[in-house]
Amino acid sequence: MQKFLTMLVALLSIGIMPAHALRCNGKLIAPGDAKQKVQDLCGEPVDVHYYETYPEQPIYHNHTHNEYCNHANEYLPPITIEVWTYNFGPAQFIRELHFKDNRIMSIDRSRYGD
Numbered sequence: 001m002q003k004f005l006t007m008l009v010a011l012l013s014i015g016i017m018p019a020h021a022l023r024c025n026g027k028l029i030a031p032g033d034a035k036q037k038v039q040d041l042c043g044e045p046v047d048v049h050y051y052e053t054y055p056e057q058p059i060y061h062n063h064t065h066n067e068y069c070n071h072a073n074e075y076l077p078p079i080t081i082e083v084w085t086y087n088f089g090p091a092q093f094i095r096e097l098h099f100k101d102n103r104i105m106s107i108d109r110s111r112y113g114d
Contacts, residue, residue, distance in 0.1 A: 020107050022086075022095050035102045038084070045084035045097075052078035081105070087113040 022029040024042035055076050069076060082099040093109035 022097070022107055029097075029104070029107070031104045031106060033104050035082075035099055035104075038097060038104065042086055046087045047083075047085040049083050049085075051081050051083070053081060054078055089113050 020031060022042070024038070027041050029038055029041060067076075079100060084097045084099065086095045086097070088095075090112055092113055094111060094113050096108045096110065098105045098108070
């Protein structure tokens with residue numbers, strides 16, 4: 001019985017990967033991976049765009065200087081996030097990889113590709 005369960009778990013785990021990961025050319029891409037690794041394994045994205053956000057800490061808007069500050073009144077510059085979009089065709093979801101400091105922060109999936 002133990003041998004059967006071990007084989008069953010092994011068979012079920014084949015091809016299973018975390019929802020926040022992506023497989024390119026048989027290799028797993030996950031948060032924390034470098035941008036260069038993604039480009040080497042997945043190729044060029046179909047779209048690249050950027051957006052700005054602010055650090056996740058208590059901040060307030062200093063209306064006098066029109067900038068965001070922490071509670072010590074230190075200026076907090078915005079963080080630029082780079083988003084790469086991959087479309088692997090109609091049988092797979094479109095994936096958006098969000099990079100901060102040249103590392104994957106998150107991997108989102110949306111509708112099926114074209």
